[in-house]
Amino acid sequence: MKIKKLDLSEENVEFLVKISDLSGETVTLCEQCGTCSGSCPMVSEMDITPSQMVRMVQLGESEVMDTKAMWLCASCFTCTVRCPRGLDLSKIAEALRQITLRKAVDYIDIRDLSKDEMKRLPQIALISAMRKFTG
């Protein structure tokens, strides 16, 4: 078998390093076993799977920012406890969200909620959503 060395552009390395720093995770440890994707309760709603998300980060592909997966992560830590390489994907998803949120771009606007939803939702839901989806 011939092993091909991957050469990442400077820009791609920069993105990989940025996400690694923000998440505190050694993203390159992932060996693409797919356990996270098989465990994720949200995977059926996502456009790319959690393991694809990590793969794109490994390759420094900033196009991952255009996907929805990170915004559908519910920080449930199921992948975290199951990853055989000890990676915490919830932190990687958080890092990706932070890239957008730190530019003062919000993912949700609470004011879009219907009157009925606004009455029903408990504080715990509003506060957690504002924390995860607004910068």
Added chain:
Amino acid sequence: MKVPYYPGCTLKTKAANFETSALAVAERLGIELVELPRWNCCGTVYSLADDDLIHHVAAVRNLIRVQEMNAQGLVDDEYRLVTLCSMCFNTLKQANVRMSENPEDLEKINDLMYLEDDYEGRVEVKHLLELVDELGFDKVEEQVKNPLEGLRIAPYYGCMLLRPTEVGIDDPEDPQIQTRMLEALGAEKIENPYRKVCCGSYQTVQDKKVVSNLAYDILTHARNAGADAISLSCPLCAFNLDSRQREIKEDHPSFREIPVFYFTQLMAMAFGLSEDYCGFDLNYIDPEPLLSAKGIIGGSNGE
């Protein structure tokens, strides 16, 4: 035994029934839950970005209040901080772990909060289930006057009691702590693999459909496994599994609604406490028809 208690915001409003039932059953077990003075919202979710310290300030500030309670004599050398809400539990405990593992983070946070005493790192964050486990479920059994016989309950853990492993109160793949509780209360426990599947958490705000789909799976599996009701310990899980049954019913008209209890409501019933402590009016799916049908309420054993 007086123990510092952190309520969390939702327990003062939409989940007030969780608090009233918990305080009442804890008292029966000889635990006086003393509310933390001047507590603040913990933030509900633990911030996961490595460089983000500001979002841990809220959690650490609450831990400092435990020191103050000891200094003021409100509790006697008691550094365990008890929570009922699973999300508060997780957020406070993860922050506590980070502070103990990263003294330089703690130093920065202490410095930012220069008006407060420094956090000394002595607090131990506990969920009420853990505290009761330490006390012994035999003590729970001793208090049971009205065993929940014939009531088939599916324990639901969700995420925040179990994961990540450093803060979980039980085996993340095979949790048993609620099962032991249900056994002590005389209920029939219905295990099913969906007991540790996420309810969708805060996604309920941005896309309720995603959450009602998940809730449908979780509730249908419990029902198919033979459960009459669900038992849990998180106001957000409760909202997603209980209140979102309205959305489930819209999508699946044949769906059979299923009551969702806080585990402390079940304890209160089994301890023979007045229904007033259970606050069933705050449950979306009224559990009273089920409880009457099983002979658990409506008899003469209530106080």
Added chain:
Amino acid sequence: MASSEESATKKLDLQKVMDRIAEASKQVVSGVEAGTVENWVTIYIMGRAYQVPADLTILTAMEYAGYKFVRGVGCRQGFCGACATLYRKEGEYKLQAGMACQTRVEDGMYLVQIPFTPAEKPSYDIAELDYDVNTLFEYYPELARCVSCNTCTKACPQDLEVMDYVQAGIKGDFGDLAEESFDCIQCGLCAIRCPSEIVQYNVAQLGRRLYGRYDSPEPEHLTNRLEEIDEGKFEQALDEITSLGREELEKMYAEREREQE
């Protein structure tokens, strides 16, 4: 524009400009004779140094230095909240806040006035609102973003526990929110400093209104007075006053009943 700029440059008369600056910078505080001042301090207003008498407040010191306040000043008694100030002292990193009319100048103060705080202030009909914590979140969703950093409390010139009342709001404890925020003068300093972009004082105002409308006992004296007004008890007295001339009104004002100081 270019042509007028050009002509302005041509006609630039340095002396005229300096005269105009001198005129505009004339002290507007009267009664301060430089010769009688024993202690002087140096303050920096928006970066420029001024020597001012040490016993002035920030407000009077700025007027002494030549600033005229048309907006951003009000009662001069610490009640109205119009003259919010941010300052740092030389050699200190702490950004401090206060009311310009209530804070004495100190040597080495770097000052700026915050005459207005941009803040969302939705309108609502209090009678139509639910007395529920979610009403606060509906009108001020940013409340959910509080990180308990306590910056608001540090900024409050009224020494209120601002973070505590914000937290009382999050918990839905309207009584506590109303009580803790009661002495707020709405100067805006908390909101200008909040990293979560909360407008604390407007949240508190909504909270107090809800509490007043739905939870606090009806004040008997107010009910009685409203009835008296409806019954026309004060109409004659009002008619008398409105028929008076300026001089009579001034005399009446001077002789009014006053609380003992």
